Amino acid sequence: MNIIQAVNDALRIEMERDPTMVILGEDVGKFGGVFRATQGLQEQFGEERVFDTPLAEAGIIGAAIGLALSGLRPVPEIQFADFIYPAFDHIVNEAAKMRYRSGGEFTCPITIRTPYGGGIRGGHYHSQSPEAYFIHTAGLKVVCPSDPYEAKGLLLASIRDENPVIFLEPKRVYRASRGEVPQEDFTIELGKASIAREGSDVTLIAYGSMMHTVLDAAEKAQAEDGISCQVVNLRTLMPFDVRTIVDSVQKTGRVVIVHEAPRSCGFGAELSATINEKALLYLEAPIYRVTGPDTPFPYTLEEEYLPSPKRIRKALRDSMSY
Amino acid sequence: MSQAVYRILRPEGRVEKGEKVPLDDSEKLVDMYRYMLKNRRVDERMTKLQRQGRIGFYIGSVGEEASIIGSVMALQDTDWVVPCYREFGAALVRGFSLYEYCCQLFGNAEDPGKGRQMPNHYGSGKLRFVSISSPVGTQIPQAVGLAMGLKIQGRKEIAIVYFGDGATSQGDFHVAANFAGVYKSPLILLCRNNQWAISVPRERQTASESIAIKAQAYGFEGVGVDGNDVLAVYKTTREAAEKARQGKGPTLIEALTYRQGAHSTSDDPRAYRQDQEVDSWKERDPLRRMRAFLINQDLWSKEKDEQYEKEVGEEIQDALKRAEEVGPPPVESIFEDVYDTVPQHLKEQLEEVREVL
Numbered sequence: 001m002n003i004i005q006a007v008n009d010a011l012r013i014e015m016e017r018d019p020t021m022v023i024l025g026e027d028v029g030k031f032g033g034v035f036r037a038t039q040g041l042q043e044q045f046g047e048e049r050v051f052d053t054p055l056a057e058a059g060i061i062g063a064a065i066g067l068a069l070s071g072l073r074p075v076p077e078i079q080f081a082d083f084i085y086p087a088f089d090h091i092v093n094e095a096a097k098m099r100y101r102s103g104g105e106f107t108c109p110i111t112i113r114t115p116y117g118g119g120i121r122g123g124h125y126h127s128q129s130p131e132a133y134f135i136h137t138a139g140l141k142v143v144c145p146s147d148p149y150e151a152k153g154l155l156l157a158s159i160r161d162e163n164p165v166i167f168l169e170p171k172r173v174y175r176a177s178r179g180e181v182p183q184e185d186f187t188i189e190l191g192k193a194s195i196a197r198e199g200s201d202v203t204l205i206a207y208g209s210m211m212h213t214v215l216d217a218a219e220k221a222q223a224e225d226g227i228s229c230q231v232v233n234l235r236t237l238m239p240f241d242v243r244t245i246v247d248s249v250q251k252t253g254r255v256v257i258v259h260e261a262p263r264s265c266g267f268g269a270e271l272s273a274t275i276n277e278k279a280l281l282y283l284e285a286p287i288y289r290v291t292g293p294d295t296p297f298p299y300t301l302e303e304e305y306l307p308s309p310k311r312i313r314k315a316l317r318d319s320m321s322y
Numbered sequence: 323m324s325q326a327v328y329r330i331l332r333p334e335g336r337v338e339k340g341e342k343v344p345l346d347d348s349e350k351l352v353d354m355y356r357y358m359l360k361n362r363r364v365d366e367r368m369t370k371l372q373r374q375g376r377i378g379f380y381i382g383s384v385g386e387e388a389s390i391i392g393s394v395m396a397l398q399d400t401d402w403v404v405p406c407y408r409e410f411g412a413a414l415v416r417g418f419s420l421y422e423y424c425c426q427l428f429g430n431a432e433d434p435g436k437g438r439q440m441p442n443h444y445g446s447g448k449l450r451f452v453s454i455s456s457p458v459g460t461q462i463p464q465a466v467g468l469a470m471g472l473k474i475q476g477r478k479e480i481a482i483v484y485f486g487d488g489a490t491s492q493g494d495f496h497v498a499a500n501f502a503g504v505y506k507s508p509l510i511l512l513c514r515n516n517q518w519a520i521s522v523p524r525e526r527q528t529a530s531e532s533i534a535i536k537a538q539a540y541g542f543e544g545v546g547v548d549g550n551d552v553l554a555v556y557k558t559t560r561e562a563a564e565k566a567r568q569g570k571g572p573t574l575i576e577a578l579t580y581r582q583g584a585h586s587t588s589d590d591p592r593a594y595r596q597d598q599e600v601d602s603w604k605e606r607d608p609l610r611r612m613r614a615f616l617i618n619q620d621l622w623s624k625e626k627d628e629q630y631e632k633e634v635g636e637e638i639q640d641a642l643k644r645a646e647e648v649g650p651p652p653v654e655s656i657f658e659d660v661y662d663t664v665p666q667h668l669k670e671q672l673e674e675v676r677e678v679l
Contacts, residue, residue, distance in 0.1 A: 022474065048474050049474070053501070054497075054500050054501060054504055056497045056500070056501075058463060058493060058494060058497050059463050059466075059497040059498065059500070059501045061463075062460065062462075062463025062464050062466070062467060062494065062497065062498065063463055063464070063466055063467030063470060063501055064467060065463075065464045065467060066404075066463070066464040066465055066466060066467020066468035066469070066470065066471060067467045067468070067470060067471040067474075068467075068471075069402075069452060069464065069467070069468045069471070070402075070467070070468045070469075070470075070471025070472050070474075070475065070477075071471065071475065072471045072474065072475070074467075086493075089457060089460060089494075090460060090463070090464075093455060093457050093460065094455060094457075094460050094464065097455070098453065099659045099660070099661075099662070100438055100659045100660055101435060101438055101439050101443065101445075101453055101455065102434075102435055102445045102447075102453035103433070103434050103435040103436040103438065103659060104436075104658075104659045105434060105435070105445050105446060105447040105453060106445060106447055106452065106453050107662070138660050139660050139661065141661070161662075162661075162662040163661045163662055191665065239665040239666065239667055242666065242667070
């Protein structure tokens, strides 16, 4: 199963289980989504539960909030994360604050699915990684799977969560990432990271599509540089799993953080600050960040822009030799 | 006014020729006036409270009471109200208590919103009165979604969303009207066109001949109504509600009214508009009009004025007195309701705050 199929499977399972769940977005109906994540769902569940909207992201999320107020459980799709900004007000000022501002009188359990990230030759409007904006917003959970197993288990957990969730799908590996996924209904707990690779020299932290680059780098670092990396796959970015990170740092004493998004105020900065607060005396070297540069996402030179195994290995070596 | 504006009551309180009073329930007619009067007295009292420094801010609706009370009273109690920040009267009709309202203004421990929002931003799940936010127009797409959801579930309820003339310049208004038209949502979009968005007049918001006409472009009906005529607002809203309940889609109602007071206690309208304009609208005041009508119908009198004013005055005084004695919410409340449960990082941040208290 690939990630698209896993997302589709999770959506189908939840639509069958929960009659209040609805899917809305651009092209999600008959066409099944531009990436085909909702393929066959309108046919199975009808136009009242899986429906196309006019082309307006603010309307999709605004309406999703209202659908939730009416007692439904909406799972809107934003076609590309790059197009989420017209809905930013509804996400940040409305969905995220609904429970808080009303003292719990109203809630907003919506899961916004959106493909993010580079590597598909999409230039700056089909490649962005906007996670930091949402991690920074109190009231939102932010979830980012890296493979089909996580996509299914985390999506089911997100939809069942009582809070608004931004579910970032790694579109670069939508089809390239394949793996065994249980047929049955299962969830992966939000807020818990996994150890994707055991190791002892450096803690390598990543999430989403970068996991594949990071695991590749870790393997090469072991084989060619003799560096043993413990790879932490965050899975949930807010709230993130501080315990697992700190445990690993206490073991290795060295940290490299990898993400595609630009560096300044990127999520790596928060991870780095947290590690400083919780495990400073265990550190043998500064915390290194391998990220996209502080530029818009380029079209032609995207491979140079994106963190590569080469860049990650350099950071690992720098950390080891500090 | 060049646009077609529906009216039942003339400014002096007489029924227009060829029009009828849209309901024969004299108790409800009197209630309309009583709610409008209460709405105004509360606004006046709370504005004073702000001037005395006892609350930080206040937004009133003086002059616009008919557009609010007339519309919400045309709905059923099970229908949903999606307000902006100037519809306290609608909350009042729904049963939001004055005590809770005062607690909200003080932001104290008994505020249903737990002291998290500035004055005039409240809501009630059980009253189906959706929580208010400040950004202008965001409630409109949400109301469409709410109405879509009611329709999907085959429920008989409908929704009404309130907004001002300024909000019709927002993308959210157009996005929402477009969605409402496409999905034939059981929704009433009620624009209180009070002529001013803080200091910017209606002419600067749109070159359209009216706001009601905008509905045409989205494939549904838009109607103009005299927003200072509570009976006309009531009848227009009731018709729109019946239409929505029958599955015939949304209606945009433009209630032409006037913001007699300041935008909020932080505003001074003398800086941007003429007293003459304000005075001319005061002559068309919605309370005066309805009171004159009720007196003509033998449903109201000077004695009732005195009696009701006294009653309202005491009720406000009592609610304020009780609310002012309530302390602030506990410090934990900063960290609660961000999520359904308090996550670890917020527990730690609560401890940080507690350590220095």
